Amino acid sequence: MTDMVFADEAPETSAGSATATKVLDPWVVMIVDDDPAVHQVTQLVMSDFEFSGRRLQFLDAYSAAEARELLGTRQDIALILLDVVMETEHAGLDLARYIRGDLDNHHVRIVLRTGQPGQAPEEHVIKSYDINDYKEKTELTKRKLITVFYTALRSYRDIMIIEQSRLALRRSIDAITKVYDSHNLRRFASAVLEQVAHLLGYEAQGLCASRVSAYAASHMEGHLKVLAATAEYSRLLVDEELNTLPEDVREALERALREQQSFFEPHRCVGYYRSSSGNESLLYMVFSEPVDASARELLEIFCANVAITYESLLLREEIQETQRSTVYIIGEAVEKRSKETGAHVRRVGELSALLAEAAGLRSNDVEFVRQAAPLHDVGKIGIPDRVLNKPAKLDAEEWEVMKTHARIGYELLNKSDKRILQLGAIIAHEHHERWDGGGYPRALAGEQIHIAGRIVALADVLDALVSRRCYKDPWQFETALSYVREQAGLQFDPNLVRLLFERMDAVKSIYERFPDLEA
Structure with a gap:
């Protein structure tokens, strides 16, 4: 069984605190209504609204046609406040069907609000169209509008969390599969570097290094070798040893080897993996964004599988190298004879x-x-x-x-x-x-x-x-x-x-x- 221990995160530095208090992206809300006053009043009433530490950003569309154009360029709209009667009597309903059907967008929350309820009876609309709420404009006081926003944005947030988890699971399965498909240590190491970045959805640079025991490969005993490096670290030679690495990289790897555990910093992590036979491998990664708790959890799962695969590849390479050497010895013995x-x-x-x-x-x-x-x-x-x-x-x-x-x-x-x-x-x-x-x-x-x-x-x-x-x-x-x-x-x-x-x-x-x- 492979031992893998992750250290507790270090207390936040001032840089880490700055990252923690970074202003979050706003919730994007689209108002689709042919009455400019509706846009103005809605934005005025909701100007100080905040949910989950994020404020609001409004997009204005004064017809269903304008809304279609905006929807074609934006993938981050959380809520649409949609009028029914605009350029046609059913323009809003047609737009709702277009969003769910043609665009296949089931994440955005659609709240239908109409000043002419007779044109679109509530029961019929709720039954026939994939919308999330139905309101008459006359009943939307400030308090009720705030309630609509909280309900819709909370729903959108939860849907996106589920979607991100689904994508992360798919990425992790794809990543592990590609790593398992590697046929030697070099390809394995390169696949690890590529798939860690893919797994987290972050831009990442780094290197894989290994120090193997005498049991696995005696000619490398006691030496840490660089197996692969991303473009940013391409100046590092394959098989380069620890003492020739850049100082910050070397110190981070030495810390992981000394403490025999992984550690995380806001923009950097060093994964340490030790197998039951004593092989040690390291994964050094620098990320474009801070590694949050969910990303860290994914890394732990992924790295556990990486360590197991690495151990299997070491054993397989040793067997293959022994086989190759035996063949050469036999061939060369005949040659010398x-x-x-x-x-x-x-x-x-x-x-x-x-x-x-x-x-x-x-x-x-x-x-x-x-x-x-x-x-x-x-x-x-x-x-x-x-x-x-x-x-x-x-x-x-x-x-x-x-x-x-x-x-x-x-x-x-x-x-x-x-x-x-x-x-x-x-x-x-x-x-x-x-x-x-x-x-x-x-x-x-x-x-x-x-x-x-x-x-x-x-x-x-x-x-x-x-x-x-x-x-x-x-x-x-x-x-x-x-x-x-x-x-x-x-x-x-x-x-x-x-x-x-x-x-x-x-x-x-x-x-x-x-x-x-x-x-």
């Missing part, structure tokens, strides 16, 4: 992932290709040294022995029911097949060859050409590319060759990241 130096298996994995993504494979399948591709030559473990490391061209008998590595690799990996090893088995078996059917071990052709086999065939040959081997010197990169282009439609899937050349900058970047290190 064949006396090949450098980072061949890593480059083949990255080139294959690049081509898989370009070919339109789903993101999960791209990752599977990246992890399985380094196993393409695992069958060489069963090839005798005299064949594997012969510094000259193989004779016919030796070549037949060498070709068996495809079958050996398939049989080794196919015994597992794990998806990566199953895909590795296919790749080991098919990466020497040719598009024109002249390959081995089964002489498959075209799309009979699995897409992963076709991808790794291209990646493997390109990298083998530019790498040093016991039987050859490395080719120049451009010479190798010329060979690949010539073999499109013969040895290689022509569409994959096209995709490779369209992404040549990314291909060259892989060689910069994983250069050969001569023994």
